[in-house]
Amino acid sequence: MRTSRSSRTSRTSRAPRAPRSSVPSRLTALVTGAAALGALLTAAPAAHAADLPLRDLAAAKGKAMGTAVTGSKLTGTYGEIAGREFNWLTPGNAMKWGSVEPTRGNFNWTEADQIVDFAEAHGQEVRGHTLVWHSQNPSWLTNGTWTSAQLGQLLNDHIALEVGRYKGRLAAWDVVNEPFNEDGTYRQTLWYNGLGADYIAQALTAARAADPSAKLYINDYNVEGVNAKSTALYNLVRSLKERGVPIDGVGLQAHLILGQVPSTLQQNIQRFADLGVDVAITELDIRMQLPATAAKLAQQADEYKAVVAACVAVSRCTGVTVWGFTDSDSWIPDVFPGYGAATPYDENYAPKPAYGGIATALGGTTTPPPTGACTATYSVTNQWNTGFTGQVRIACSGASLSSWKVNWTYGAGQRISQAWNATCTQTDAAVSCANASWNGTVPDGGSVTFGFNASWSGSNPVPAVTLG
Numbered sequence: 486m487r488t489s490r491s492s493r494t495s496r497t498s499r500a501p502r503a504p505r506s507s508v509p510s511r512l513t514a515l516v517t518g519a520a521a522l523g524a525l526l527t528a529a530p531a532a533h534a535a536d537l538p539l540r541d542l543a544a545a546k547g548k549a550m551g552t553a554v555t556g557s558k559l560t561g562t563y564g565e566i567a568g569r570e571f572n573w574l575t576p577g578n579a580m581k582w583g584s585v586e587p588t589r590g591n592f593n594w595t596e597a598d599q600i601v602d603f604a605e606a607h608g609q610e611v612r613g614h615t616l617v618w619h620s621q622n623p624s625w626l627t628n629g630t631w632t633s634a635q636l637g638q639l640l641n642d643h644i645a646l647e648v649g650r651y652k653g654r655l656a657a658w659d660v661v662n663e664p665f666n667e668d669g670t671y672r673q674t675l676w677y678n679g680l681g682a683d684y685i686a687q688a689l690t691a692a693r694a695a696d697p698s699a700k701l702y703i704n705d706y707n708v709e710g711v712n713a714k715s716t717a718l719y720n721l722v723r724s725l726k727e728r729g730v731p732i733d734g735v736g737l738q739a740h741l742i743l744g745q746v747p748s749t750l751q752q753n754i755q756r757f758a759d760l761g762v763d764v765a766i767t768e769l770d771i772r773m774q775l776p777a778t779a780a781k782l783a784q785q786a787d788e789y790k791a792v793v794a795a796c797v798a799v800s801r802c803t804g805v806t807v808w809g810f811t812d813s814d815s816w817i818p819d820v821f822p823g824y825g826a827a828t829p830y831d832e833n834y835a836p837k838p839a840y841g842g843i844a845t846a847l848g849g850t851t852t853p854p855p856t857g858a859c860t861a862t863y864s865v866t867n868q869w870n871t872g873f874t875g876q877v878r879i880a881c882s883g884a885s886l887s888s889w890k891v892n893w894t895y896g897a898g899q900r901i902s903q904a905w906n907a908t909c910t911q912t913d914a915a916v917s918c919a920n921a922s923w924n925g926t927v928p929d930g931g932s933v934t935f936g937f938n939a940s941w942s943g944s945n946p947v948p949a950v951t952l953g
């Protein structure tokens with residue numbers, strides 16, 4: 486995202502990195518996760534972290550490591566990992582036109598501001614995403630009838646306002662998102678239909694005027710390898726450069742499918758770099774058909790490693806952003822039913838082998854562990870003045886169980902009165918629940934749950950659970 490050391494230095498001095506230990510303990514992450522989630526403990530060793538956070542490994546290579554984030558989640562374990570492991574943040578949705586101006590002239594910057602503030606507090610840079618797109622626009626805009634002149638004004642005003650709001654604070658903007666069809670023709674959008682292909686140059690020019698220090702990108706998907714679509718993008722960037730239109734970089738989204746990482750990725754990054762623009766991998770995820778097995782997770786680790794390595798190999802590739810760092814915050818299952826497990830952390834915030842793949846490509850000394858884990862997560866599903874219903878979920882990813890026992894100790898006098906799908910005994914504060922005859926087996930990629938009713942008074946703190 487940045488091309489010169491001087492710009493990097495000035496950003497660092499403006500947003501000093503928050504103090505943090507240089508070698509975070511994986512145990513700390515799991516314990517913090519337990520506090521946020523209920524309680525969680527691994528039965529098999531979780532994929533352990535590299536020797537340094539990803540952001541430090543990346544920085545040592547002159548690269549950045551980013552993630553898309555959801556502002557409302559930036560607390561607890563999610564916030565801790567986002568702050569510790571990444572030095573770029575991209576708002577997943579918060580800066581889109583439909584988010585910031587849902588009705589005409591009424592603006593909501595809350596989540597966008599929150600993410601920018603978080604980034605500055607953690608010494609991170611922000612990729613603004615995205616100004617001109619065919620999707621996630623407000624209905625007043627898409628349903629309106631506009632002359633070309635009106636549309637051009639709307640485009641300019643939107644860019645001037647949003648880019649201007651964050652002037653000097655954002656490292657880059659995805660100015661135009663997804664302008665091409667798969668065959669390399671222009672996508673027929675509100676903008677293309679109203680303004681012609683030059684809406685792209687107009688948007689870039691407006692963005693440069695609004696914030697001269699932000700790097701300006703065109704971002705698209707299925708442009709990772711050399712193909713008709715990426716060649717159209719290449720030709721566009723070349724012609725923009727020839728015309729003197731401000732364009733600093735291309736974003737290769739990289740929403741990839743397991744087993745389908747393009748073999749021409751590095752070659753493609755290099756050809757854009759040779760045009761004189763930066764390249765960023767902006768939305769990396771690698772989805773797989775569920776369930777996630779140990780073999781698939783190991784292959785995914787290799788593929789994450791290959792993508793990051795391709796960026797490391799090209800000096801003008803500025804870094805890699807994952808599109809959500811945890812499977813609990815990924816768009817994939819909603820849009821591709823039956824697919825998931827696409828990110829480097831599982832739903833319980835345990836790093837997956839993919840984390841090790843990224844770390845290895847960034848020069849980390851720890852090899853990606855092929856081991857998976859089974860976890861138990863305790864949660865209170867319903868609570869009333871004297872009682873509550875609780876649930877424990879045992880889930881395996883890259884590991885399996887043929888029987889299980891979950892133990893915990895209550896800290897505030899809670900007492901279990903009834904349990905289902907497990908046999909629970911309680912002696913004083915100590916609770917032990919063993920599988921029923923029908924649910925001892927938890928396959929790789931599967932889960933079981935059991936529930937219970939209990940009494941409480943005063944307070945009902947979530948206990949730490951152990952899975953044996």
Ligand code: 9MR
Binds near residue numbers: 578662706738
């Ligand atoms: O992650 C975003 C998801 O929460 C939204 O529902 C979705 C709507 O299209 O957009 C997702 O992000 C997209 C990104 O802005 C542009 N590239 C494709 C991403 C996945 O759809």
